[in-house]
Amino acid sequence: MGTQNLQPPVVQFAQLDKLLAIGRANSLWPMTFGLACCAIEMMATGASRFDLARFGAEVFRPSPRQCDVMIVAGTISKKMAPAVETLYDQMPEPKWVIAMGNCAISGGPFVFDGQYGIVEGAEKLFPVDVFIPGCPPRPEALIEGILELEEKVTGSRRFPRVEVA
Amino acid sequence: MEQQSLLDLLYVAAFFLGGLVFAVGPFIIALLLASRSTRNTRQKTTQLIECGMEPIGDAWIRFGAVYYLYALMFLAFAVDILYLFPVALVYNRVFAIRDFIEIVIFVGILALAVVYAWNKGVFTWERKTYSHR
Numbered sequence: 001m002g003t004q005n006l007q008p009p010v011v012q013f014a015q016l017d018k019l020l021a022i023g024r025a026n027s028l029w030p031m032t033f034g035l036a037c038c039a040i041e042m043m044a045t046g047a048s049r050f051d052l053a054r055f056g057a058e059v060f061r062p063s064p065r066q067c068d069v070m071i072v073a074g075t076i077s078k079k080m081a082p083a084v085e086t087l088y089d090q091m092p093e094p095k096w097v098i099a100m101g102n103c104a105i106s107g108g109p110f111v112f113d114g115q116y117g118i119v120e121g122a123e124k125l126f127p128v129d130v131f132i133p134g135c136p137p138r139p140e141a142l143i144e145g146i147l148e149l150e151e152k153v154t155g156s157r158r159f160p161r162v163e164v165a
Numbered sequence: 166m167e168q169q170s171l172l173d174l175l176y177v178a179a180f181f182l183g184g185l186v187f188a189v190g191p192f193i194i195a196l197l198l199a200s201r202s203t204r205n206t207r208q209k210t211t212q213l214i215e216c217g218m219e220p221i222g223d224a225w226i227r228f229g230a231v232y233y234l235y236a237l238m239f240l241a242f243a244v245d246i247l248y249l250f251p252v253a254l255v256y257n258r259v260f261a262i263r264d265f266i267e268i269v270i271f272v273g274i275l276a277l278a279v280v281y282a283w284n285k286g287v288f289t290w291e292r293k294t295y296s297h298r
Binding site: 008011064082086089092093094095125127 | 196197198199200201202203204205206207208209210212214216217218
C-alpha cells in the first residue's frame, strides 16, 4: 500500500479553508470513468434529462489530474483494479471517491464462495467517501450522492432534503 | 522634463511588476494552499497519464510523415476552388467560351501540380521514416 496520511498545505486558515470548501463542493469535477452498467446511469445523470450541471458537477474530466471526484461506477474486476488504483493515485488532493452501485460497494451479485475475479468493494482499494446503493442506482440517487458529498465537504447542505412519503 | 520621464519609467515598472504578480502569483498561491502530498495506493502518482495502464514505450518517437504531403495537395486544391468562386460569379457576363478556356488553362496549370506529386510518389502510401530512436 502507498501513503494514506496527507501532508497538509503550507498555509492554512480556518476561514479560508471553509471558503475553499464551498468552492470545491459546488464545482466537483468527476472523472470520465465507467466500469460497468452503472456508468450508463452516470451518463444519464450527466445528460440533459437529469442534468447534473444544475449541481455544478457536470464537468466530467478525461484526465485524472483535473478531477476532484472519482465515481466508481460498476464492478471492479481484479484485472481492472490496478488501473483504477493508478487513476486514484493520479488524482491531486483534495480528492473524493463515490462508490456507485452494489458492485462498487461490496461486489454486489458477484460475491459467492470461491469467486476469484472481482474486487469486493472499492474500499478494498482506497478510501471511499460516499456509497450509493442500487443495482444500478437511479440518476436521482447519484445526484443525491453528489449532494451528500457536498455536505461532507462543506458541513452544510445547500439543497433541501427530499422527504420520503 | 526629467521628472516626467522618470515618472513614466516608474509607471512602466509598476505595470511590469503588476503583470508579473498577476502571472506568477496564482502559481505561488496554489503552491502555498495545495496539499503537499496526495494519498496514493500504489505509488503511481507521478506515472504518466495513460488511463491507468502502464505506458508502453517512449512518447518521443518519430511519426511517419506520409499524410502531410497528401494534406498539402488537398490544401492546394481547396485554395484552387476558392479562386474558382469569383470566376463562377462573373462567368458568361461577356463571352462564355473565353471564360471557359481561361478556367481550363488555370485548372490545367494547377493540375500539373498533381502530375508532379504523382511523379514524386505522394499517392503511393509508403512510410518515409526509416528508424525509430
